[in-house]
Amino acid sequence: xxxxxxxxxxxxxxxxxxxxxxxxxxxxxxxxxxxxxxxxxxxxxxxxxxxxxxxxxxxxxxxxxxxxxxxxxxxxxxxxxxxxxxxxxxxxxxxxxxxxxxxxxxxxxxxxxxxxxxxxxxxxxxxxxxxxxxxxxxxxxxxxxxxxxxxxxxxxxxxxxxxxxxxxxxxxxxxxxxxxxxxxxxxxxxxxxxxxxxxxxxxxxxxxxxxxxxxxxxxxxxxxxxxxxxxxxxxxxxxxxxxxxxxxxxxxxxxxxxxxxxxxxxxxxxxxxxxxxxxxxxxxxxxxxx
Numbered sequence: 001x002x003x004x005x006x007x008x009x010x011x012x013x014x015x016x017x018x019x020x021x022x023x024x025x026x027x028x029x030x031x032x033x034x035x036x037x038x039x040x041x042x043x044x045x046x047x048x049x050x051x052x053x054x055x056x057x058x059x060x061x062x063x064x065x066x067x068x069x070x071x072x073x074x075x076x077x078x079x080x081x082x083x084x085x086x087x088x089x090x091x092x093x094x095x096x097x098x099x100x101x102x103x104x105x106x107x108x109x110x111x112x113x114x115x116x117x118x119x120x121x122x123x124x125x126x127x128x129x130x131x132x133x134x135x136x137x138x139x140x141x142x143x144x145x146x147x148x149x150x151x152x153x154x155x156x157x158x159x160x161x162x163x164x165x166x167x168x169x170x171x172x173x174x175x176x177x178x179x180x181x182x183x184x185x186x187x188x189x190x191x192x193x194x195x196x197x198x199x200x201x202x203x204x205x206x207x208x209x210x211x212x213x214x215x216x217x218x219x220x221x222x223x224x225x226x227x228x229x230x231x232x233x234x235x236x237x238x239x240x241x242x243x244x245x246x247x248x249x250x251x252x253x254x255x256x257x258x259x260x261x262x263x264x265x266x267x268x269x270x271x272x273x274x275x276x277x278x279x280x281x282x283x284x285x286x287x288x289x290x
């Protein structure tokens with residue numbers, strides 16, 4: 001198994017055009033530290049990705065804070081996530097773990113003390129906890145003030161909408177809604193997402209457009225129209241994530257990380273970029289004001 005640094009350009013390579021503000025936060029990455037093999041029922045790990053690898057990535061893109069997302073490889077074993085949180089430190093890192101309805105209270109408390117602030121729901125192949133358990137998991141983490149981070153194929157949104165409407169606590173619509181294939185910004189399902197966001201505790205994450213876009217980078221225009229609508233509809237509840245190290249695509253199809261950041265210049269105004277990269281993550285994850 002290889003290590004991740006050779007997957008992105010040297011730090012003296014092309015720099016982003018977007019100058020990130022102080023406190024810029026990457027709200028979605030995965031770590032695969034050596035010594036933490038995939039669970040028997042988890043997805044394979046194609047490359048190691050250590051905390052020090054991500055620190056180099058942060059410096060390259062001008063990022064300061066990060067949210068670690070539990071990888072599908074580890075299913076409900078959050079040990080690698082905890083290791084990453086400890087290594088990166090409480091001033092700059094938070095986590096989203098996998099929690100099941102029967103996760104012991106002692107484990108929840110340990111996760112919270114380590115910096116976990118959300119539970120992952122993954123209604124796609126390889127996911128550890130599906131949307132059928134979302135209400136039970138939400139009830140389990142509610143007293144800790146956590147949110148759910150929910151990923152599914154947006155094409156099936158109307159099927160999942162009754163569950164989403166039952167949730168009593170905050171949740172994130174992950175990966176731009178992950179419409180596979182993309183839909184127009186005036187699609188009825190996008191209208192439904194906008195109504196969900198009108199609740200005041202539903203968030204929308206700009207992340208991994210390369211996974212669903214058919215037009216591709218650097219503009220990702222077929223998903224960009226939906227991104228712009230959500231940003232303009234509720235700029236105070238939109239966040240951004242890189243999805244580094246992009247293990248869901250073959251190495252020959254890795255996205256251009258600079259494009260993934262610079263696309264915000266086409267989707268959002270400078271004031272909206274400040275909210276998306278700094279203010280909104282600080283509110284959702286409890287980071288100090290820069």
